[in-house]
Amino acid sequence: MRFTSKNLFPLALALLGGAALPGCSDSASAPVDPAAPTRPAEPLPPLPSLPDGLTVRLTPRPERSALDVEVHLVGPEAARAKELGIARTWAGIDGMAALRGIRVRDGEGVIPTQPGPDEGPDRILVLGRAPTSHLAITYGVVSAPKDAARFALHLDRERLSGVGHTFLLLPRTNEPLDVHVQIRPGALAPGASGASSFGAGDDVEENATPAELANAVYLAGRLRTLDASEKERLVLLGRPAFEPEATLATITHAHAALARLFGGAPRSGAATSASFSYLLVAEPGLGKGHDGALLGRSFGLWIGEERPFDAAVTIAAVHELSHRWIGGAVRLVAEGHEQVWFSEGFAVHYARKIALAEKRIGARDFAADLERTLVNAEAELPAHARSRKDYQRGALYAAALDAAVRKASGGERSLDDLVRALLDRAAAEKKTDLPVSALGELVARELGAARGEELDWVMVRGHGEITLDEGAFGSCFHRARTKSKVYELGFDEASLRRTPAMIRGLVAGSAAARAGLEDGALVLASKVPAGRDEDADEPVEIVVADRGRGRKIRYLPVAERQVVRWAEKTRCRD
Ligand SMILES: [Zn+2]
Known part of the structure; x- marks a missing residue:
């Protein structure tokens, strides 16, 4: 999954009901209603002198369990800024709820803001006037509770981690900008440094859009960076139970196999950047849990400090990486909605397949993953399980389609050819969203018109049963009927x-x-x-x-x- 919503919901509630920053008398961090009119003119400190472009400066304040954020937009772009935005909810997390003392200004003084319409994917603050050539946004972010979703901003004396969507309030523009990501970890325990999806170091320069800044991981603390190649690196925060070198080898190996399978780096969608970071956080207190997400030019994985990089985590990592192509470079859309059965179900299918083919998991692990993802799909599911059903039906359909194409072509062709054709079409048409009929046409060409037409009925409308042949997963796996417990x-x-x-x-x-x-x-x-x-x-x-x-x-x-x-x-x- 790109994110899990199951265990994230309590976090949103915790944040919405969140208390003000404890023991904080700093005016920059005092709770302020962003909609309230600004205070009367007060002497403002001079603005720092910065290069043109967007500078994001993160300064952890562990003594207040908070992060000070400065965002500076400098140059002609600043005067064109009209709105600021942050994800309304991302992975169930309401970013705005953790922000304190938002102040927006330029060289002339405070710029009043008011909330934009309560709709759309972002919460918006509309600027009351056009800024001069330096727009500065400052605020504090309260660390999320320990048991909250890992993607939210977490900060203590040792470390910081979080996904931009959950704490970055940024000017809204689609233009790529010269970006400086500056992480100032001085107040953290000795030896701390900073890193993000854009690279390791306390000041990383990149060309990126604000959306890409939001869709990125930010880390600070005792970091270990391993370069796999000029274009690939692993940044590790914490002391994991696994061996970093071996883990990097596993991930890059599987990633390269995905690239070979899908015809190279993605040519459409958000994750087309050639360089790629794997950001791994070994998290104390996360137990056996793990949470991963593909974030633009990087992959973030939070994993319990005591958990080895076992088969299930490996499959989860390959799943996220496959989203660079499936659900990233190409998505199927029907009636304006992303077809989750494709983005997720096909990722489920390819994750275990690649992990096994590359000998990163064993046959028993593969069977365990089949059981986890397919067992209940062939049994009856209650109506509430629609999203789980999307995963399962999608994975089942992918497996059935793969088996059918292999059979019809005498082993010459497979589902891989169909997915590659979808990726080619998305790249040629320079868009990630294709209608479901794009896959239907490919299925019709391989298996006949009837199978092509059935796609909409079976997958979009959810009718009928998808059955797998005994040999659907090759000669090493067979089907057995047993009794099992299900929710009812x-x-x-x-x-x-x-x-x-x-x-x-x-x-x-x-x-x-x-x-x-x-x-x-x-x-x-x-x-x-x-x-x-x-x-x-x-x-x-x-x-x-x-x-x-x-x-x-x-x-x-x-x-x-x-x-x-x-x-x-x-x-x-x-
Ligand atoms: Zn996924």
């Missing part, structure tokens, strides 16, 4: 939202039915836990009306089902 609420959840709430669509034999729930029961109160997986350990509680009184029904929303599993064959065991 046991009735139509929408019935709880009606007034009056009355149970509908009860599943016969389900845990709900066994606990005494009946179709037509009048619901007085209900509690359905948020966790929707087969490991549910919190019960569903429903109070139904029963002869003038309430009767409480409790059960675990789990069922045993026949599911299809893919297993490695014994002779292929590693």
Whole structure:
């Protein structure tokens, strides 16, 4: 995934309810409503003398658990600036909520701002007047709570990490600018230095748009930089449980294999830059967790300090890197919406395939990934699992399509040829978004008109079953039917939202039915836990009306089902 939203939601709430900066009397960091009229003229310090272009200066203030941010736009571009923007929510994180004491000025004084329309992907501040040739934006950013999503700004005495979307308020322009990223880690523990997706060092110069600055990782602390080549480097923050050299070899190897498969570096989309950074953060307290994202010209991965770079992390890393092409250089769109089943499902398919082909994982790991991503797709999924279904159906479709193309062409052609054709078309048309019919036409050419037409019906509309042949994953993997636990609420959840709430669509034999729930029961109160997986350990509680009184029904929303599993064959065991 490019980001996980599942565990990020609590963070957004935490930030929105966030307290002011503790013990902070610095006026630049005092909470200020960005919409409030500016204070009466006060003597402003002189502006620093800076080169033309955009300078972003980050100064960690660990004593206040905050980061001071200065953004300077200097030169003719400054006078054209009309608005500032930051992502409304990115990976579930509301960046604006962590910003304190925003001050916008130029050489003449403070520039008043007011919030733009409450719509679109960015929160906007509209400038009250045109700046002169030096626009300066200063503010503080409060470190996110420890348990918040890793992509948010995290800062302590040792280190800083965060993705620009979550803390950078930048002038809105689509023009590439001369950019200086200056990280001033002086207040962090000794030995600290700075790095970002643009390179390592305390002052890195690049040509980039503000959007690219937002779509980048920023790090400071004790860093280790390993150059894989002139164009590829790994920057590591923290002390990981894995060996950095071997990890870099694994990542660059898989990345090169993806490039060979997809015909070289991406020629459209955001990640076309030839140089590439892998930014890895070994995070204390993250346990077994990991979170990765492809961010423009870099790949950021946060991984628990004690976790090895095992098969699952390797597959996750290859998944993110495959987004340079799938979902990055080309996306499929229907009725104005990105088709997640393509961007994510095909990335799932290629991640494990490349990792196995390049011997970065074993057959058993491949089977485990098939199980994780396909098992429930062939079983019935409840309606709420639509996004998981996108991943799974997309991956299933990719595998089925690959097998069908190989079979029809006698092994001459595969899904790879179709994806390359999509990438070629996107590059030729100089756009990343193609209609679903672009893939439909390719499928029709390989497998006949009927299969091409079925694409829209099956994948965009979500009808019908996608089945895989026994040999879909080659001769080392076979299909087995076994019993497995799946999440099952046991009735139509929408019935709880009606007034009056009355149970509908009860599943016969389900845990709900066994606990005494009946179709037509009048619901007085209900509690359905948020966790929707087969490991549910919190019960569903429903109070139904029963002869003038309430009767409480409790059960675990789990069922045993026949599911299809893919297993490695014994002779292929590693
Ligand atoms: Zn993804």
